Structures are given as structure tokens and as C-alpha cells.
Amino acid sequence: MKKMLMIPGVVMVLMLANPVMNAAQAQTKKKAQAAAGAKASPADIAAGKELLSTSDCLACHKVDVKLVGPAYIDVAKKYPANEANYNKLAKKIIAGGAGAWGDIPMSPHPALSMADAKKMVKYILSVK
Numbered sequence: 001m002k003k004m005l006m007i008p009g010v011v012m013v014l015m016l017a018n019p020v021m022n023a024a025q026a027q028t029k030k031k032a033q034a035a036a037g038a039k040a041s042p043a044d045i046a047a048g049k050e051l052l053s054t055s056d057c058l059a060c061h062k063v064d065v066k067l068v069g070p071a072y073i074d075v076a077k078k079y080p081a082n083e084a085n086y087n088k089l090a091k092k093i094i095a096g097g098a099g100a101w102g103d104i105p106m107s108p109h110p111a112l113s114m115a116d117a118k119k120m121v122k123y124i125l126s127v128k
């Protein structure tokens with residue numbers, strides 16, 4: 001008889017725990033979506049590639065070979081594709097400077113907008 005009473009009890013506990021578990025799952029899903037949202041859209045990557053080929057970048061950079069500047073695949077290996085790195089590297093492209101890869105500085109690109117520079121970075125960090 002005691003056993004018979006325990007079964008509904010267990011079912012009740014499971015039913016009560018269910019919304020809590022669902023909330024935790026929703027939280028995890030939201031976090032995953034936010035992380036995915038930081039990923040570059042194919043449109044931005046394509047625009048970045050185009051912008052890059054019409055600027056002076058390829059005079060010093062190649063995708064897979066180090067020239068004056070690091071190969072873009074090496075840049076992509078060093079920095080994970082996320083919003084913080086998009087911003088950091090876009091600023092560096094606009095300001096120029098040395099120190100991350102050696103003593104040779106990158107020329108500044110003051111005419112470049114932050115939005116365009118970020119698209120370029122999204123493309124660069126997508127080559128792997």
C-alpha cells in the first residue's frame with residue numbers, strides 16, 4: 001500500500017521540477033543563440049572580402065602566405081571570431097601600428113569606417 005502512494009508522489013515531484021528544467025534549457029539555448037549572433041553573416045563576410053580587394057590590404061597581406069603583414073589564415077588562427085575581436089582588429093586596421101606580430105607596423109587607414117573595417121575583419125577571421 002505504501003508503495004502505491006509513492007508513485008504519484010514521484011510523478012508530482014517530476015512535474016514540479018519540469019518547469020525549472022525547461023527554464024534552464026531556455027537559458028542555455030538563449031546563450032547559444034547570443035554566441036551564434038556574434039558570428040558573421042555570409043553577407044558581411046562577402047562584403048568584407050570585396051572591400052579588402054578594393055583597398056590596399058593585399059599589397060601587404062595574402063590569405064595563406066606571410067608578406068609584410070601576417071597571412072590572414074594566421075590572423076584567423078590567433079583570434080576567435082567574436083564581437084570583441086571584430087572591434088579590436090577593426091580599430092587596429094584604422095589606427096595602424098605594430099607589436100602584435102613583430103616590429104613592422106601596419107599603415108593606418110583613417111578613411112575606413114568602423115563598419116567597413118569590421119566587415120573586413122569578419123572575412124579575415126572566417127578564412128581557416
Ligand code: HEC
Nearest residue numbers: 055056057060068069098099100101102104105106107120
Ligand atoms: C603597409 C603594409 C600593410 C597594409 C597596406 C595593410 N596591412 Fe594589415 N598588417 C600589416 C602588418 C605589418 C601587420 C602586423 C602588425 C603588428 O605586428 O601589430 C598587420 C596586421 C594586420 C592584422 C592583425 C592585427 C593584429 O593586431 O593582430 C589585420 C587584421 C590586418 N593587418 C588587416 C589589414 C587590412 C584589412 C588591411 C587593408 C585595409 C591591411 N591590413 C593593410 C601590414 C599592412
